[in-house]
Each structure stands twice: as structure tokens, then as C-alpha cells.
Amino acid sequence: MFKxxxxxxxxxxxxxxxxxxxxxxxxxxxxxxxxxxxxxSGSDDPLLRRPFSxxxxxxxxxxxxxxxxxxxxxxxxxxxxxxxxxxxxxxxxGSPFSLNKNKGNVHLIGGxxxxxxxxxxxxxxxxxxxxxxxxxxxxxxLEFFEEKFKGLGVELHLAAMEEKLEIKGSALVxxxxxxxxxxxxxxxxxxxxxxxxxxxxxxxxxxxxxELSIEKRMGCGIGVCLSCSCETKxxxxxxxxxxxxxxxxxxxxxxLSA
Amino acid sequence: xxxxxxxxxxxxxxxELNLSVVMQSQQKSKQNNLNLKNPLITASGTCGNGQELANxxxxxxxxxxxxxxxxxxxxxxxxTPRIAETSAGIINSIGLENPGVENFILExxxxxxxxxxxxxxxxxxxxxxxxxxxxxxxxxxxxxxxIEVNLSCPNIKxxxxxxxxxxxxxxxxxxxxxxxxSGYIIVKLTPNITDITTTALxxxxxxxxxxxxxxxxxxxxIDIEAQKPLLANTFGGLSGPAVRPxxxxxxxxxxKKIDIPILGLGGVKNGSxxxxxxxxxxxxxxxxxxxxxxxxxxxxxxxxxxxxxxxxQIKDLSSIIGAAH
Numbered sequence: 260m261f262k263x264x265x266x267x268x269x270x271x272x273x274x275x276x277x278x279x280x281x282x283x284x285x286x287x288x289x290x291x292x293x294x295x296x297x298x299x300s301g302s303d304d305p306l307l308r309r310p311f312s313x314x315x316x317x318x319x320x321x322x323x324x325x326x327x328x329x330x331x332x333x334x335x336x337x338x339x340x341x342x343x344x345x346x347x348x349x350x351x352x353g354s355p356f357s358l359n360k361n362k363g364n365v366h367l368i369g370g371x372x373x374x375x376x377x378x379x380x381x382x383x384x385x386x387x388x389x390x391x392x393x394x395x396x397x398x399x400x401l402e403f404f405e406e407k408f409k410g411l412g413v414e415l416h417l418a419a420m421e422e423k424l425e426i427k428g429s430a431l432v433x434x435x436x437x438x439x440x441x442x443x444x445x446x447x448x449x450x451x452x453x454x455x456x457x458x459x460x461x462x463x464x465x466x467x468x469x470e471l472s473i474e475k476r477m478g479c480g481i482g483v484c485l486s487c488s489c490e491t492k493x494x495x496x497x498x499x500x501x502x503x504x505x506x507x508x509x510x511x512x513x514x515l516s517a
Numbered sequence: 518x519x520x521x522x523x524x525x526x527x528x529x530x531x532x533e534l535n536l537s538v539v540m541q542s543q544q545k546s547k548q549n550n551l552n553l554k555n556p557l558i559t560a561s562g563t564c565g566n567g568q569e570l571a572n573x574x575x576x577x578x579x580x581x582x583x584x585x586x587x588x589x590x591x592x593x594x595x596x597t598p599r600i601a602e603t604s605a606g607i608i609n610s611i612g613l614e615n616p617g618v619e620n621f622i623l624e625x626x627x628x629x630x631x632x633x634x635x636x637x638x639x640x641x642x643x644x645x646x647x648x649x650x651x652x653x654x655x656x657x658x659x660x661x662x663x664i665e666v667n668l669s670c671p672n673i674k675x676x677x678x679x680x681x682x683x684x685x686x687x688x689x690x691x692x693x694x695x696x697x698x699s700g701y702i703i704v705k706l707t708p709n710i711t712d713i714t715t716t717a718l719x720x721x722x723x724x725x726x727x728x729x730x731x732x733x734x735x736x737x738x739i740d741i742e743a744q745k746p747l748l749a750n751t752f753g754g755l756s757g758p759a760v761r762p763x764x765x766x767x768x769x770x771x772x773k774k775i776d777i778p779i780l781g782l783g784g785v786k787n788g789s790x791x792x793x794x795x796x797x798x799x800x801x802x803x804x805x806x807x808x809x810x811x812x813x814x815x816x817x818x819x820x821x822x823x824x825x826x827x828x829x830q831i832k833d834l835s836s837i838i839g840a841a842h
Contacts (some may be wrong), residue, residue: 296810303605303758306810349812361794364771434721478607479571479809483565485614486600490593498593
């Protein structure tokens, strides 16, 4: 069982959910997610769980954290839950980012709520040779993330669509500005699919390896319903499930829709 | 009053409860009956091939297991989004993504060997001939206790549900499959029809051992922000608690019209739902959408059925089949 320690607004419509757990089947890895039942007291509305990638994890404190934006009925209900509320979660689920390769100069590119899984990733990479490029609508949406990433001591670049930070524009444009003079050996990215498409295209063109985490409408989160099937570029053309083989895929592994 | 006292003393205990049910076969040999340790059967397409649920509990605790629907050739399924949510229900349009019957036999069936519960293969076709091919391929497969003939999938074009809405077609296909396949045959029916008893009767007349009802209800959802249908396939099939009263009604309606057993399914979430389906006339009860939202539901539901039996002092669960009539 999980219990809410904190559920607070850390940006406009953006919430930080901190949970305490009794036990977990295994240590959650960056890029994995939990499927949270948001309906309370046996209600069937909404029926499906909501998948959230792990923002942070602390084994010593038995804490797992998520960052979410209130976008619909499910996240609205979630945002109204108070501390001490018990929650029903399944997880950790899905395939994580790979951490153990010798990756040299690493870039993390996150857009919007796609920033969330990159924080735990950045923390676990434990490498000083990482540069983080984040973008969101405005400064207010980024403030919380800025503070957290600064705490990790990584090189941080910020962009907003509505106002000028380092640039006025997207995380993608910000990253592209740096790409020529500072080519990474490996890239991790999460955010809007259009951004993923562009990052993937640039990396494949320049022979840069990397991984992306996609967001796909899920049903079960455990691989039984095949709602989140992704077309692949593999020869056998077998689909892959975002909830089991993903949500993290290698660049060029699945077909993205721009 | 003393009588009542003695009755109380002889209270049925949990150890005495008998949850087993027998799905009788129309074929003469008793060997063809489907004996279930309890009435719970996983609904096709909600449990993968069992491995995924094995992370949550031992599926051998269930009555039987139904595989994801298979077709003659591999299918990659429909475009995404394939799932939409509605109050107390989901609308899916997966489109029968599956590896095809050859790979099913080579890759999936061996994985089920460690299961001790009866396995049912769900088969779907785009033509009448497809069903014959599938029956031929699966005939004699010892891993299987039987097949579930899906004459009701709303998510494939030119087949599935089309067959299931015409009693003559249900009769023809079931008869062909019966001639080829010697194991237990369940025909899964669509609720998207004026009178489901007509197709149930057709399946029975053609030699089906049992009917399953209901498959999903044809439905759609519109994304009001995009002002477009949410599902890539436009239409899908509605399942979940929202459909349960419809399914219960159809089981109730069919029970007295046919002599073969009914596998009732649609929105089962709790033990009380299993009891409701059985009172309506179901011999076995499917669990589907609940596996997606609460993968560990199976054993909980069984426990809740036992609690009901203890509360109502029912020793044999099969005694309540059709008792609401």
C-alpha cells in the first residue's frame, strides 16, 4: 500500500505527488512507471488506472515521487487527494532507460511533462558529463524543475515558448543550437512526439545513439490489452507494447507519429 | 424453534463449499464435458497468454483460461489510439493483433503447458473458411480443452460481428467447426443484435457445446477538443461495469430458451457480479476488463463468491444457476 505524504502544486496546474510505500517488488529504475488507481472508494469512474513515470525515488526514505499536470478527470481527482490518503499503485512497470553503458558526453532533452522521468534518470546516471535541455510553456512551469536539476549539479539549459529564458522557443530548438559545437555521444529524450521525432532524426543523421520515452494511451499497463502497441521498424515488423517493451525505446526502434 | 437451532449448529463451513461447475457437452461422451473448479474464466484478450497475470497470482486458481483471439494469419491490429474511456467502461478497437495460428501453436501454446487449468483458444475469422482452417489447425492439440469461436468481434472489417448477427451464418460456421473440431466448442455471441436468443439457438442447433455472451457493445467516443472520433478506428467495443446489466439480461433471456450452458460475461468486477450472472443462468462467468484495472482480481472474486455462499449457506455453487427465474 502507498500513502500520500505530499500532493502539492509546484507550477501552474503541475503537481508533485510524494508517496510512502511499505514494499516494492523491485527497485524502480528511471524511465519505468507506476499505474495509479485515481478513483476512490470503489468508484468505477474513471475505470482505468493512470500511468505516471517516476520523477524520483528514495529507497532509504521509502519514497517514490511523481510530477503530473492536471489535464482531465483522472488527474483532477488525483490533485484533490490529501496527505495520508492511501493509494493503489501497480509497479514499477515497463522497461527503463539503460544506465550502464559507457556513454561519454550525455544530453538529456525534455519538453513539458516529459521532463519528469529525466530527473530520476539524471540522478541515477551519476555522471558529471551530462547536459540537460528543458523546455516548457513558461518560466513558472520550469521553476520547480530548475531548482531540482540545479541540485544535481548538472549543466542546465532552459527555454520557454512564451517568454525568453536562454531562448524563446522549445527545448528542441535550444538543444539544436548547441548540437553543432557540442555533439553528444548519447541522448535521452522525453516529451511531445513532434520533439521526439526531430531529436531522433538529428541523432540518426549524425550517428548519435540514444533512447526516448514515449507517451501512449494505455489500457492495462501490464501488457495484456495491446492498446498501446507501437509499430516497429524491425524486419519482422512485430509490434511492441509501450507498457512492457517500452515506454523507453532505442532511437529508431519504433515508428513515431509527428 | 428447536429446529432452527439445530440448523444453526450444522452451519456449512468454508471447507465444505463446492465451487465447481460442469459445462456439459452436447457430444455424447462425458469426457467432453468441461469441468471447472470454479466458474471463473478469463475473457479473451484481457489476460495476454497468462504470463502477464502470473506476476500477480497463480492463474491455476481460476476455472479456465481463454487466450487472446487468433486468426489464420498474423495481424498487427488497428491504428492507435485503440482505447477510450467512458464512465464505468472502456471502448477498445484493438483489431485482433495476434501472431497468427501457426505462431500461436509454435510459440504460445508451449507456454501454457505448465498450467493445470483448462485452456480455451479464442478464434476469429474474416471468412467462413478461416474458421474451418483454424479448427483444423487446433484439432487434436492436447494443450487445449476447447475453442471459443468468436462470431462477434466488432473491430474487424468484413467479418467477426457480421457472422454473429445472422442466425443462419452462426449455424453454418458452428456446424462446420463442429464437424472438424472434436473438443469443447463455445460460440461467443454479439449483443449488437435485436434478439440474442436467435443466434444462441442457432449455435445450439449446430452443435455448439456452450455459448458465451456477451462480446462488447458497438460504441464510440468523440474527442470534443479535436472535434473528431477519439479512436483511430472510429468505432470500438464497450466493456466494463457499464455493460453488465445488459449482459445479465441477455443471459437471463437466453437461459430458458437453450439447453446448453452459458458462459456469462460483461463487466464482472466482484463476487456479487458472478453470483448475479449465475442466478440469471450462467454456468460459468468470464472476467475481462477487471483484469486490466485490477490484475489480481481473480482470487479476490473467488473469495467474495465463497463469502456469499457462507452467508446464504449454499454448499454447491452450481445449485444457484438460473435460480432467479
